[in-house]
Amino acid sequence: MVWTGTWVAERLGVELIGGEELPALLGLALRRNPKRAHLLVSSVLGKHVPQRPSVVYGSGLGLGVRVRELLGDEEAARSVVLGYAETATALGHAVADGLGLAPYLHSTRRPVAGVARAGGFEESHSHATSHLLLPEDPKLLAGGGPLVLVDDEFSTGNTVLNTIRDLHARYPRERYVVVALVDMRSGADLGRLDAFAEEIGARVDLISAAAGTVRLPEGVLEKGRELVAEHETAHAAPAAVDGTPAPVRVALGWPEGLPDGGRHGFTPEHREHLEEALPALAARIAEALHDTGTETRPGADGRPAAGERPGAGGRPGTGDRVLVLGFEELMYAPLRLAGALEDAGHDVRYSTTTRSPVLAVDDPGYAIRTRIVFPAHDDPADGPGERYAYNVAGAGFDTVVLVVDSAADTPELHAPDGLLAQLSAHVPRVVLAVVPAYEPAVTSSTPTVSEAPERSSMLPEPLRGPAFSSYAPEEVGWLLQDLSGVELEAPTEEREEAIQSGGAHYAESLPVEYQPSARYQELFHSALDSSAARMARAVGTVTETVLAELPLRRGRHGRDPQSRGPVLVSLARAGTPVGVLMRRWAKARHGLDLPHYAVSIVRGRGIDANALRWLAAHHDPADVVFVDGWTGKGAITRELADAIKEFEAAEGISGFDPEIAVLADPGSCVRTYGTREDFLIPSACLNSTVSGLISRTVLRSDLVGPNDFHGAKFYRELAGSDVSGAFLDAVAARFDEVAETVDVDVKELLAADRTPTWEGWAAVERISEEYGIHDVNLVKPGVGETTRVLLRRVPWKILAKRGADADLAHVRLLAEQRGVPVEFVDELPYTCVGLIHPQYTRGATGADGKAVVSQ
Known part of the structure; x- marks a missing residue:
């Protein structure tokens, strides 16, 4: 067999590498898909390419x-x-x-x-x-x-x-x-x-x-998109055959109680029943192959009226070329019927229709030569849309036997633009065989799956490393969708102007990833060395507090207080390294293997509701503990509380506790924390390279649909600069030395009044007014938030607490690199605060060529 992959290989540089048998099994085609442009087309699967x-x-x-x-x-x-x-x-x-x-x-x-x-x-x-x-x-x-x-x-x-x-x-x-x-x-x-x-x-x-394997050159996704756009309108199906009769319907006489396939299970007993019935079923189709009668016309509801014709006519010929065409998931019954016809001496090929949109190119070196497009006819769960039949038009078939189940025998199938009409336009004879859709006995529950909202099991499983993120797969499951193939980065100044003008939300794009200089990397490692023990102590304190108070959380929601350990759900991405460390502490000190997931929360848009649905379907919501790195003014704390309340009202699912457990709570916004000091958390110094190479999360309507998780990118190309594992290992290595101190801290915390005072929020409001900003969203308090301002936004100035030099070295270096003044002040409740001025003017630059602001 000639390999039908040269057309794609020559234009994209794609190579198929393997043994001699591989080209006989596979061809290449192109499709519209944001994640993978090429399609491996099997010649023996019976999906896109008709085969014996x-x-x-x-x-x-x-x-x-x-x-x-x-x-x-x-x-x-x-x-x-x-x-x-x-x-x-x-x-x-x-x-x-x-x-x-x-x-x-x-x-x-x-x-x-x-x-x-x-x-x-x-x-x-x-x-x-x-x-x-x-x-x-x-x-x-x-x-x-x-x-x-x-x-x-x-x-x-x-x-x-x-x-x-x-x-x-x-x-x-x-x-x-x-x-x-x-x-x-x-x-x-x-x-x-x-x-x-x-x-x-x-x-x-x-x-x-x-x-x-397939060797893909750099940029193949974008080149593939361009090829599809260039050729998708240039290769139409061959001209239709004139004067063809209407389709003939054949009454199969499908055995009662025999499933049409394995959608609900197919047992060995079912298989034996089918084997016994196949010769008679194939004989009824053979009788109809030369029937030139017309199909019974539809009734008022669009379905064929009573009195199906079993087919008539003389002896079936064996010289005609016949295609048995299955329907999407209904592949096995059509395949076995086609095989029985082949056994009876007919020249038969087999393939099926599909949902997958593939480019058709009429070239011998391309796997998909022709394409028939028709509307969906099975009332699909994802709504109406196009469906496709490949390599049928112009393939020289005398007859197509279309096999569908009764759920797909709808008015849309028989419509003027439906599949039957499309087939009749390209093939001299069409026969329709309908298999009754199997109706299983209704069950209400399974022994091991908890009840969940109707949509929950339609959601994907978490992404895990190394396919997504540099973390080990057991460390965290990302309840996100992978947008690595989408261009989302924009220059910082353009993003700032769009955000402040109201033209775009900050979650609709990504900043260009900051690449640290050698001097800045030295500062990170120095900060990690000096603060690893402090970090370990905070990790231990917050983890032990969560473990101690989880029974109280459960009791508030009427759950068994002692059922099992918590489910850690970190807020991506700053919370994710903290969640991983908390998981490591629980395993090292208590032998607990805690589930850990990362979800997206977006200021002004709330938490990812689909992620909450997935969690509710797989865990008791009362076990979920939300985790973040630190608090600033407490905006995310309030965002989560509001989002959980809205989710429970809309979904009828209760039990999620909106309280966040954080490593550091300098703003006094939460009850569960490792410390309330505003100190340098080294993971705040970098972006993706200390967070598993994952970007900040993205929420944009053209990329994230109603049934999708929020998105993020995996920056595989930054693997050489990745310090995610080194950061985790450096902190975890100090667990033993801080264990006794942690025990003392936790006893004191559990006995203390930890009611949030929200003094950080009050300070932010005061600073906003004093500096004429009048928008608390442009005041970013704390070391972590100030670092984010310098890495991602267009800062105006940095306020630093006088005497806090130990935690300010990296802030001062970043400010120096970006030409941002640092102003030292007294009586600041935080170590530092980053200010973004609302009157930022795009295009204005100082003598050093850096962006400036005007007032």
Whole structure:
């Protein structure tokens, strides 16, 4: 077979690297996708490229046999197979068939009312990302035997590992097997599977038909976008065939009670039932292949009226070229019907429609030659939209047999612009076969999944390192979406003007990442050396306070006070290093392995409600402890309290405590803190390079939809400057020496009156008036906030407390580098305060070429 990847390879410099078998299995195409421009197109999957059904089914069957050989007959009989929607639903079925006695379930993007959800996860680079697991039998995934996960392609491994991590927390087991047609991991990803297996304490094997990798040149995403924009209107489908008859409907006589696929589970007994029925089902389709009658016209509701025609006509010919076309997730039933027709001597190919928008280019070196576009016809959960059938038009088929389930047999399917009309315009004969959509018995709960809002299980699993952030995967899960491929940075002066003019919110863009000079790096390391023990003491104090007071928190919400440890939820990104350190303290001192997540909160916009929904679906909200680095004037403290109140009113979910635990509380804004001194926390000195290489969070309507987490970027290119791990290790190394002091601090704190006085807020209001700013949002108190002003904003001046030189070295250096005056004052409640003047004028510069402000 000629490799259909040269068109993309020549224009983008993409290389397919692997054995001789790889080009026979894969082609290349381009698609509109903000995270991955190229698409690996399988020639044996039966999705985008029509293929003989025996080849498609045989590929999965052979992989299933290999899994059985790996596990042995006894373990194979105890296993469960899980396939991924939409592309791998039939592949997973075939693997289960090869295993022999294994039940099968595939994920779905179609919610079904009343069916309890056994989980959900996110496919990071897919066009339609959210997956649901909806087994009819809630115990299907709860057994202890091996779980076999099947996907068409194993690249970064994020989707599969996220699935295993989620299911392992609910239904732990000793063994997993990952199956893919192709293993396309990069060298950087090859070790992740073993590390992940060690992390969860289970064995994870990988089986694939071929292995290789794709070498992507720099800038490939942007070049891919440009190519798609250039060519997407230039390659239309071939001209329609004139005078074609209307589609013919065939009554399949599908066996009653037989599921149409594995959306709700497919057992070995179901498989036997299908095998017995296949010859008769295929015979009914064969009878209709040469029927030239017309389809029964729709009734008033748009559906075909009563009296379906079973098909008529003479002997079916075997010389005609027939395509059996499945429908999105409905891949297995059409595949087996196509295989039965092939066994009967027909010249058959098989493929399915898809949600994925791929560029079509009529070139022999390109995998997707033609594209038929039609409106969705299955009342999808994500709303109306386009769907696609590739390599059907102009492919020389005499007949297309379209197989859909009854849920998709809608007026939209039969509409003038619907799929049937589109197919009839390009193929001489169209036959419609409808499989009844299986309706499972309604269940109300599962043994291990807590009740959650309807949308929660549609949300993705947390991002984890090393794929997202330089932190180890167990240190933190980021409830964010990865926007690394999006250009979000803007010059500081442009951002400041837009923010102050009201033209943009600060969370809609990112500042250019500050690259510290050698002198500044020396200051950071010096500050870390001198303050590591002070940091460790504050970490220990706040962690022990949280552990001591958690039963009181739970009691306020009617929960069991002694149920389990807290769930740490840090406010990204300043809170994340603190959350990691608190987790390390709890593990070192108490042997507690605390869950830790990072979420986004945006001043004026509130906390990420989707992140709260995810947390409520996976943990008791009363266990959640929000964590931040420090308080300034307390704006985020108030923001969180207001956001939690609004969330509870809107969602009906109670139990989240809005109190924040912070390392330092110089503004006296919270009850739970490590210290109220305003000292230099070294993690405030830098941006992403001390926070796992993650940017500040982003909330912009064109990037973050109603069902998305807020976004952030992973600055992989800054790995050479990353000190995130060194910072954590330096502080954690001092835990033992401060342990006794921490015990004394905590006893004193628990006995003291820690009611917030909000003296910091009062001071900010006073400073705002004294300096003529009249906007408390432009007054940034404390060492941490002042540092942020100097790194991210356009500062006017710095107020420094006289005599606080020890914590001001890095502030003075940054101020010197940016030409910002430092004014020393008495009676300042903070070590320093950064001021941003509201009358900042873009373009004005001083003698040194730096931006200045006018009053």
